[in-house]
Amino acid sequence: MTNTYIRNAIWAPTGETCDVKIGPGLSSRFDSLGGLTTCDAEVHPAGVLTIPSEAHCTDATGKIVMPALFDLHAKVEVPGRSKRESVSRTGQAAVQGGVWGMLVMPTRGFMFDNYATLDSFHDAVAQRSAAEMIPAGTISMGTEGRQQAPYNTLAARGVSILTDGDNVPDNLLMLHRAMKYAAELNLTFAIRGDVPMLSANTYMHPGTTSYALGLHGTPACAEEIGIEILLRLARDAGARLHIQTVSTARGVESIRRAKAEGQSVTAEVALHHLLYTHENVGDYDTTFKVVPPLREQSDCDALLAGIKDGTIDCIVTDHTPCTPFDKKQDFVSAPQGATALDTFLPALYTHLVKPGKLSWAELVRACCTAPLTIANPRDDESDEAAGIPLLLFDPEPEFEVTADSLVCGTLNNPQIGTTLCGQVSLPL
Amino acid sequence: MKPRKDLLTIGSLSTEDINTILDSATAMKDIFTKSVKKVPALKGKSVLTLFYEPSTRTRSSFEVAAHRLSADVTTFTVSTSSVVKGESVHDTIDTLMSMKMDYIIVRHKHSGIPAVIARHCKAAVINAGDGAHAHPSQAFLDAFTIREKYGTVAGKRVVIIGDILHSRVARSTSCILRRLGAEVAYMGPGPLVPLQQHSGIPRFTNWDQIFDWKPDVIYLLRVQNERMDTPFFPAGDYHQAFGVTEERLARIDDLNLSIMHPGPVNRGVEICDAAMDYRNTLINDQVENGIAARMSILYHLTPQTQQHD
Numbered sequence: 001m002t003n004t005y006i007r008n009a010i011w012a013p014t015g016e017t018c019d020v021k022i023g024p025g026l027s028s029r030f031d032s033l034g035g036l037t038t039c040d041a042e043v044h045p046a047g048v049l050t051i052p053s054e055a056h057c058t059d060a061t062g063k064i065v066m067p068a069l070f071d072l073h074a075k076v077e078v079p080g081r082s083k084r085e086s087v088s089r090t091g092q093a094a095v096q097g098g099v100w101g102m103l104v105m106p107t108r109g110f111m112f113d114n115y116a117t118l119d120s121f122h123d124a125v126a127q128r129s130a131a132e133m134i135p136a137g138t139i140s141m142g143t144e145g146r147q148q149a150p151y152n153t154l155a156a157r158g159v160s161i162l163t164d165g166d167n168v169p170d171n172l173l174m175l176h177r178a179m180k181y182a183a184e185l186n187l188t189f190a191i192r193g194d195v196p197m198l199s200a201n202t203y204m205h206p207g208t209t210s211y212a213l214g215l216h217g218t219p220a221c222a223e224e225i226g227i228e229i230l231l232r233l234a235r236d237a238g239a240r241l242h243i244q245t246v247s248t249a250r251g252v253e254s255i256r257r258a259k260a261e262g263q264s265v266t267a268e269v270a271l272h273h274l275l276y277t278h279e280n281v282g283d284y285d286t287t288f289k290v291v292p293p294l295r296e297q298s299d300c301d302a303l304l305a306g307i308k309d310g311t312i313d314c315i316v317t318d319h320t321p322c323t324p325f326d327k328k329q330d331f332v333s334a335p336q337g338a339t340a341l342d343t344f345l346p347a348l349y350t351h352l353v354k355p356g357k358l359s360w361a362e363l364v365r366a367c368c369t370a371p372l373t374i375a376n377p378r379d380d381e382s383d384e385a386a387g388i389p390l391l392l393f394d395p396e397p398e399f400e401v402t403a404d405s406l407v408c409g410t411l412n413n414p415q416i417g418t419t420l421c422g423q424v425s426l427p428l
Numbered sequence: 429m430k431p432r433k434d435l436l437t438i439g440s441l442s443t444e445d446i447n448t449i450l451d452s453a454t455a456m457k458d459i460f461t462k463s464v465k466k467v468p469a470l471k472g473k474s475v476l477t478l479f480y481e482p483s484t485r486t487r488s489s490f491e492v493a494a495h496r497l498s499a500d501v502t503t504f505t506v507s508t509s510s511v512v513k514g515e516s517v518h519d520t521i522d523t524l525m526s527m528k529m530d531y532i533i534v535r536h537k538h539s540g541i542p543a544v545i546a547r548h549c550k551a552a553v554i555n556a557g558d559g560a561h562a563h564p565s566q567a568f569l570d571a572f573t574i575r576e577k578y579g580t581v582a583g584k585r586v587v588i589i590g591d592i593l594h595s596r597v598a599r600s601t602s603c604i605l606r607r608l609g610a611e612v613a614y615m616g617p618g619p620l621v622p623l624q625q626h627s628g629i630p631r632f633t634n635w636d637q638i639f640d641w642k643p644d645v646i647y648l649l650r651v652q653n654e655r656m657d658t659p660f661f662p663a664g665d666y667h668q669a670f671g672v673t674e675e676r677l678a679r680i681d682d683l684n685l686s687i688m689h690p691g692p693v694n695r696g697v698e699i700c701d702a703a704m705d706y707r708n709t710l711i712n713d714q715v716e717n718g719i720a721a722r723m724s725i726l727y728h729l730t731p732q733t734q735q736h737d
Contacts, residue, residue, distance in 0.1 A: 200657075201657065206622070211599075211622055212599070213539055213540065213561055214539035214558070214559045214560030214561030214562065214596060214599065215539050215559070215560070215561075216560075283543070284539070284540040284543060284544075325516075325518070328518065328544070329516065329517065329518070329544065330517065330536075330538045330539070330540045330541045330543075330544050331538075331539065331540045332538040332539065332540070332559070333517075333538060
């Protein structure tokens with residue numbers, strides 16, 4: 001098979017102009033990608049490659065070449081659809097949004113607390129998914145927070161991250177023991193900061209909007225205290241900790257302090273927590289009902305600052321499909337969650353990179369290299385990790401996000417009705 | 429007043445709309461003195477009361493109001509168990525639409541439910557209380573009662589005392605009174621008076637501050653224990669700290685202040701027995717005016733079901 005070429009694209013991790021040689025088995029290794037390699041493509045500084053005159057070569061002036069994104073927090077299960085269709089649709093949605101792989105949270109239909117579910121999930125992914133899907137094992141059986149899941153069994157099936165998904169274990173003794181046990185298996189605990197007693201029966205951030213709507217608010221201190229508890233438990237147990245979907249400025253501060261003290265902790269923020277505030281709930285718009293809730297602009301700013309200085313390692317989708325029927329219910333009854341995979345890279349570009357809030361290099365770090373490193377912690381450099389596919393991103397085309405343009409099969413994407421910039425070609 | 433289909437919040441109305449409804453309520457109340465307390469304004473129209481929460485006053489008040497306008501009233505009994513079992517409000521809406529109701533009066537413990545029903549239904553929807561969100565008909569009867577007592581709402585000072593956090597009455601009544609030019613203040617136990625309240629509403633912490641403020645109306649709220657899964661304040665403190673005690677009643681009497689309460693009243697908690705019989709206690713006026721206000725609200729709404737007449 002002959003190779004194809006792309007000329008004069010911008011290599012997102014460095015901003016330099018590059019030429020790309022595309023073909024099976026090709027790869028380049030980049031320190032700027034944390035030592036990760038590209039898959040089926042070589043990236044060279046512009047002008048270095050000798051491009052055969054007969055080769056198919058595309059001029060990509062003004063376009064971006066970058067490693068495809070990896071999402072560290074997605075739910076695959078689409079309520080009301082079969083598991084196989086859920087896998088298929090979510091994979092398509094991911095590819096549409098520039099995402100080639102994701103860490104899949106346990107949900108009711110994909111309860112990764114046993115090898116049989118993991119095996120059948122791996123089979124479904126192999127047969128149906130256009131994107132890589134790595135399951136996160138559960139911390140507790142059924143994510144119910146009582147009995148630890150069989151970590152050895154899960155680790156033997158390739159699990160490297162444990163999480164109870166939307167549930168936060170409130171039995172700290174169980175969690176402490178789980179951390180001590182699993183630390184020896186080189187597993188990472190991915191948990192959201194929360195004190196369930198403080199956040200029970202609450203529906204949004206407490207503020208002017210919640211008061212006007214008569215909805216009980218989730219105090220920010222529930223997350224802040226929760227993060228402190230997790231940090232101290234993990235430090236005591238010697239466990240590696242990943243804090244999920246940070247939403248508060250003080251939460252960022254706690255993580256910053258823990259990192260400065262040398263603790264083995266990473267953290268993520270969901271894209272919606274960077275883009276929206278509690279005021280977006282408006283008149284009970286259930287699309288903006290998420291957990292943790294959307295907070296103040298000052299929190300959005302602190303989260304973005306956390307991304308830029310590396311306190312927050314990753315931006316994730318927290319992709320949570322909900323049926324249109326469920327989201328049409330009243331705000332209290334409607335399930336939490338928003339989808340984001342379909343529009344991930346265009347939304348990141350339109351809202352963060354284009355206005356100058358985030359550089360391409362920061363985006364690559366937060367949405368590709370950091371999440372990959374967290375999902376695949378490698379103990380030795382010789383480990384042959386699979387390469388990252390590259391994508392081509394044309395920032396020029398604008399498109400209106402409509403229900404029809406989404407493939408994930410649900411309509412709870414806050415971008416619906418907005419205009420985004422950028423066209424993703426994945427894989428190259 | 430422009431034709432409008434629903435009444436969900438006070439905030440959705442213009443001041444002109446509010447005054448129109450209050451003016452009509454005065455005319456409606458005149459009917460009560462006639463030997464035949466009925467007018468044919470809604471003859472042939474069907475009114476449904478759909479209460480997902482227990483209610484005595486509001487429901488019967490709406491039913492009497494609808495009867496006095498000659499409407500046909502149906503009571504839809506929603507068993508709380510079916511809600512617990514996950515019954516969707518959308519399924520109920522489908523049922524109601526099949527019944528071709530013209531007016532639906534709805535109460536629900538979840539904020540925002542009447543708006544969901546109104547969006548998907550041609551009937552005129554009246555919010556009879558949704559969670560801690562809004563209770564616009566209560567706001568109208570409160571404003572009407574104050575206007576009737578003092579001749580105007582503008583310039584009056586009303587202090588609302590009690591469980592502000594859970595109170596849809598506090599939200600809607602403070603909204604209508606401020607729109608009509610009154611000043612409103614809040615007092616209650618700290619955890620029950622959220623800091624995120626609407627700006628411009630002073631918050632007092634004791635009765636001395638209230639008396640110093642020189643209010644015209646003391647508006648008491650019920651402590652809604654049914655909405656408190658975990659206690660918000662020491663159970664034994666409320667009456668002494670925030671209630672109208674006999675000593676405070678004497679001061680209220682000296683100052684010739686009025687007392688209002690949306691009911692039902694917890695005697696010995698927010699109000700002492702003697703205050704119920706106090707000459708300026710307007711609680712029974714509120715009940716009577718509630719019928720007039722609700723007649724006026726029904727009269728001024730235009731269901732989409734009528735557009736094809």
